[in-house]
Amino acid sequence: MKPLRSIAANAVALLLFTLAWHATTLVVRSPFYPKPLDVLKAFCKLALEGDIEGYSLGLHIGVSLLRVISGFLFACATGIPLGLAMGLYRPAYESTRSIIEPVRFIPPIAWIPLAIVLLRGFSRYVFLIWLGAFFPVFINTLASIHRVSQVHVELAKVFGGDRSFILAKVVIPSIMPEVLAGMRIGLGVGWMCIVAAEMIGGEMVGLGSLILKYAELLRVPEVICGMVVIGVVGLLMNELFLAAERRLFKWRREVVV
Amino acid sequence: MDVEVKGIVKSFGELLVLDHISFNVRSGEFVAVCGPTGCGKTTLMKIIAGLLKPDSGEVLLAGEPVDYRRHNIGFVFQEPSYLPWRTVWGNVKFGLEAKVSSLGWKLTREEVDKRVKWAIELVGLEGFESYYPHQISGGMKQKVALAQALATDPHLLLMDEPFGALDIQTRYYMENELLRVWSKLRKTVIFVTHYIEEAVYLADRVIVLSSLPAKVKAEVDVSLPRPRDVTSSRFVEIRREITELIRWW
Numbered sequence: 001m002k003p004l005r006s007i008a009a010n011a012v013a014l015l016l017f018t019l020a021w022h023a024t025t026l027v028v029r030s031p032f033y034p035k036p037l038d039v040l041k042a043f044c045k046l047a048l049e050g051d052i053e054g055y056s057l058g059l060h061i062g063v064s065l066l067r068v069i070s071g072f073l074f075a076c077a078t079g080i081p082l083g084l085a086m087g088l089y090r091p092a093y094e095s096t097r098s099i100i101e102p103v104r105f106i107p108p109i110a111w112i113p114l115a116i117v118l119l120r121g122f123s124r125y126v127f128l129i130w131l132g133a134f135f136p137v138f139i140n141t142l143a144s145i146h147r148v149s150q151v152h153v154e155l156a157k158v159f160g161g162d163r164s165f166i167l168a169k170v171v172i173p174s175i176m177p178e179v180l181a182g183m184r185i186g187l188g189v190g191w192m193c194i195v196a197a198e199m200i201g202g203e204m205v206g207l208g209s210l211i212l213k214y215a216e217l218l219r220v221p222e223v224i225c226g227m228v229v230i231g232v233v234g235l236l237m238n239e240l241f242l243a244a245e246r247r248l249f250k251w252r253r254e255v256v257v
Numbered sequence: 258m259d260v261e262v263k264g265i266v267k268s269f270g271e272l273l274v275l276d277h278i279s280f281n282v283r284s285g286e287f288v289a290v291c292g293p294t295g296c297g298k299t300t301l302m303k304i305i306a307g308l309l310k311p312d313s314g315e316v317l318l319a320g321e322p323v324d325y326r327r328h329n330i331g332f333v334f335q336e337p338s339y340l341p342w343r344t345v346w347g348n349v350k351f352g353l354e355a356k357v358s359s360l361g362w363k364l365t366r367e368e369v370d371k372r373v374k375w376a377i378e379l380v381g382l383e384g385f386e387s388y389y390p391h392q393i394s395g396g397m398k399q400k401v402a403l404a405q406a407l408a409t410d411p412h413l414l415l416m417d418e419p420f421g422a423l424d425i426q427t428r429y430y431m432e433n434e435l436l437r438v439w440s441k442l443r444k445t446v447i448f449v450t451h452y453i454e455e456a457v458y459l460a461d462r463v464i465v466l467s468s469l470p471a472k473v474k475a476e477v478d479v480s481l482p483r484p485r486d487v488t489s490s491r492f493v494e495i496r497r498e499i500t501e502l503i504r505w506w
Contacts, residue, residue: 154308158306158307158308158331160355160356160359161355161359162358165359169351169354170340173340250389251389252341252391
């Protein structure tokens with residue numbers, strides 16, 4: 001679809017969705033099922049005046065972003081080198097599968113009790129987001145090694161290229177698209193962990209904290225507002241990443257979502 | 258550089274692929290290795306390049322066992338070997354980068370650029386330096402591979418069915434381009450193909466291999482002046498002779 005058409009179509013879909021939402025509120029008529037307009041009002045109030053404790057929405061977003069990005073960067077700093085090492089030296093992965101694979105399927109929420117007992121402050125957030133972001137980054141890097149073409153390796157060899165040359169000039173450029181795609185997914189998953197992470201943080205700022213704060217007060221419009229903001233920020237981060245991928249990998253015909 | 262291929266034997270598991278292959282190539286000679294599809298020609302080329310170890314036998318370059326770190330070998334692969342993330346310029350530069358970073362070649366940045374420019378002009382790719390491989394045609398991609406190999410000024414140029422994936426017209430064009438470049442540089446070339454006409458059109462001498470396990474069936478001298486006329490009686494005669502030798506059906 002052409003960009004302009006796509007924007008127009010999405011605007012129409014969004015409008016229809018909002019109208020449908022509004023229509024259902026007329027049927028349901030529950031005080032805990034707000035109208036779109038109530039959420040918009042809550043948004044304006046949170047953005048302009050701040051929450052019940054005076055923290056503005058911008059601050060909530062900023063603090064959550066800082067936590068997620070820290071955890072995400074930590075996940076990249078660990079996941080990429082480990083994935084690269086295990087991808088290049090396959091036995092290391094094959095012989096530790098029994099540890100890696102089960103851990104991968106433990107949801108970050110299940111780690112919360114341990115995180116409460118063992119960690120405090122900022123490190124709790126970083127740990128939980130790291131758990132969410134690490135595996136997409138790690139697994140994508142690991143799997144990407146297969147993408148390295150044997151012909152490219154032989155080409156480098158026949159020119160006399162040594163191991164470090166092959167790593168720097170063949171392996172890393174070959175796997176970059178996969179690694180970046182893994183990073184994009186990891187950032188998304190890390191961002192999705194923000195509510196769980198902030199549930200245990202015990203601090204009053206952050207989008208997750210905002211949702212929980214208003215949930216306790218049974219004020220649903222603010223809760224939905226927090227949810228929508230999480231969704232939209234996630235979308236923007238993803239789009240930003242995609243734009244970077246398109247720029248970096250313009251040698252590929254297209255970047256597939 | 259003289260090449261001596263001496264009694265190469267290679268098997269993959271139970272399957273004997275190369276059965277005592279021996280032949281010599283004189284310095285500056287253009288030799289084609291011709292044989293049926295799947296007879297181990299690629300394996301032979303990789304052994305000559307030193308990328309694969311033979312079970313027995315040896316390959317000598319100017320009297321020394323082949324070593325791609327010591328000898329300067331250019332290899333044009335059958336499969337697409339261009340690096341898709343590099344431009345034409347970056348691809349042609351790749352071999353020189355390897356030589357500088359891994360083999361300690363003393364070349365300044367200007368000297369590297371000069372060589373890249375020279376190689377690009379030699380194969381006629383000027384104007385396409387900043388194009389990415391997916392933006393250029395199949396023939397041009399093979400020119401990139403040729404320029405990449407020539408930029409390092411190789412002692413020996415190994416070409417493994419480099420034009421196999423091209424359509425007929427592009428193939429004729431590329432064969433003539435290759436001859437044009439070769440007549441300028443007079444590199445020692447070993448050119449693998451299963452197209453008999455291509456072998457006779459290009460080479461000074463054709464080494465004919467049998468089907469598996471591959472043996473050298475014959476060496477045919479093609480003492481025809483270039484440019485060769487594929488319809489001349491002598492050409493047709495040589496082509497027929499090789500076709501008879503190679504017939505495996």
